[in-house]
Amino acid sequence: MFLTLLLPYFLGNFYRPFLAVVAGDLSQELNLDAAGLASLQAAFLLAFALTQVPVALMLDRVGPLRILILSLVAAVAGGVLLCVSFQSWQAMLAMTLLGAGFSPVMMAGFYFIGRAYPPERFATLSSMLFGLGMLGDPLSGSPLTFAVETFGWRPTMLGMAACTGFSLLLVVIVLRDPPRIGAPGGKISALDATRQIFAIRSLWFLVPIGFISYAPVAAVRGLWIAPYMEQVHGYSAHDVGLAATVMGLAFALGAVLYAPVNRMLGDAKISVAWGLAVTIVAWIALGLFGGASAALALALLLIAASFGAGAAILLAHTRAFLPAHLVGQGVTMINLLFFVGASLTQWLSGRYVKASEVASIAPDLIYGRLFIAFGVVLAISLAIYLMAPRERAVSGKPQ
Secondary structure, eight states, rough: OHHHHHHHHHHHHHHHHHHHHHHHHHHHHTTOOOOHHHHHHHHHHHHHHHHHHHHHHHHHHHHHHHHHHHHHHHHHHHHHHHHOSSHHHHHHHHHHHHHHHHHHHHHHHHHHHHHSGGGGGGGHHHHHHHHHTHHHHHHHHHHHHHHHHHHHHHHEEEHHHHHHHHHHHHHHHHOOOOOOOOOOTTTHHHHHHHHHTTTTTGGGGHHHHHHHHHHHHIIIIIIHHHHHHHHHHHHOOHHHHHHHHHHHHHHHHHHHHHHHHHHHTTOHHHHHHHHHHHHHHHHHHHHHHGGGOOHHHHHHHHHHHHHHHHHHHHHHHTTTSSSSGGGGHHHHHHHHHHEEEEEHHHHHHHHHHHHHHHHHOOOHHHHHHHHHHHHHHHHHHHHHHHHSSSGOOSSSSSO
């Protein structure tokens, strides 16, 4: 079961940042500028985020299997459409289908983990799924660059669509819905479940950090690492692909290592808070000093990526406040924030970069200011998060 859930999540993480490598080909063939490319990436993330809404409402009610099958059909269609796109609207539709198609995969995995294992193991097992799945991210770096240079971007992406089709076949053959847990007092509506979740005051302090914690890494790894390293540090396309691969590996490794660190600290809030503090320092240092040295810039990007990979632990913190019958909907609602924030950040950063280029601002200043802004917004959200109750203070009852 684990490998069946892992493969589509792995592929979804490949598709999330792959535009950074094929941006040049898409720009030439579809006549896209920086804002157009950012819009493509934002379409993926926004579709991913918006699909979390029906996923949140249906996961506890209809189970993950039918949701996964329907969504992966959309992902296969999006992958094929991208390969035959010759106009920007076709590519936009393809990215939308891909975003919506891969949206439920991680939450379906977390749902199985949440149902099959005791709550205290949720952080460890979900971090393993999260971290190993994130290895799809570095696949979209140097390996994708090599494949595109060898076969062309369209045949390469068609091959990835075929892999998505194979993952769909595995889901159909292997997975079965876990037993459902009813609400106390009988069945409740989606609206009542949502009201119950919003009534848990402890979750309110997790909303800002959920909204922004993933966004900077998604924006830079998914799009801005290429123009930043090319324009500021003179990287070649091959060097950019390697840098993107290493950044993806750092993110995946960070996600895996969060699990033992969290076990050692024994508190999800402490784990997330310390990781974000390091990430904030890295983004601000990158903005202030990254333009002076390519090695320093890359090192700071790796630190920001690895220490910014605590999403699964943040979801475990969320899980601690939720009664069993609201686990699927509650955790998915927090996961929704990750991708709404990432999509909005992608869109806003694209407009900012385009306006700065029109104003003839030097690239090192453009990206330096962007990175500092990431650090400042993260710091504000972390200050709010620090007011949340600690995980170990929860005793089975929502606060």
